[in-house]
Amino acid sequence: MDLTWRDAVSTLALVIMLVVYAAYLTGGFWLISSTWAAAAVLLVVGLGGRVISVGGRAVPSAELFHRVLRIAAATFGVIALLAGLSALFLSSAYALKIFIMSSIVVWVTTVLSHI
Numbered sequence: 001m002d003l004t005w006r007d008a009v010s011t012l013a014l015v016i017m018l019v020v021y022a023a024y025l026t027g028g029f030w031l032i033s034s035t036w037a038a039a040a041v042l043l044v045v046g047l048g049g050r051v052i053s054v055g056g057r058a059v060p061s062a063e064l065f066h067r068v069l070r071i072a073a074a075t076f077g078v079i080a081l082l083a084g085l086s087a088l089f090l091s092s093a094y095a096l097k098i099f100i101m102s103s104i105v106v107w108v109t110t111v112l113s114h115i
Helices: 005-026 035-054 064-090 093-113
Strands: none
Touching: 005 035, 005 093, 035 064, 035 093, 064 093
């Protein structure tokens, strides 16, 4: 098991993203009550967490399982980025939901690839 401090930081970033998204859904915090504002905050937190986690080393394995996980993480990362930008520019709540769900998939696949 090769989890590092970078995995902990990316976990913290995901938890912050989920808290912000929950606050957006409930309308509990006036600064992120609009879809545009929530998307902007979530993109900044998500990109920050991703930039920090990039420096971590992947398990040097030729196993198909680890390769598939890395490819899935990259694919869903692109989907998350495009959905986040769509939510920001189009103020789309549906795109924001896709952004959050694909960010969760990226986190899970990345952590699993380190194990």
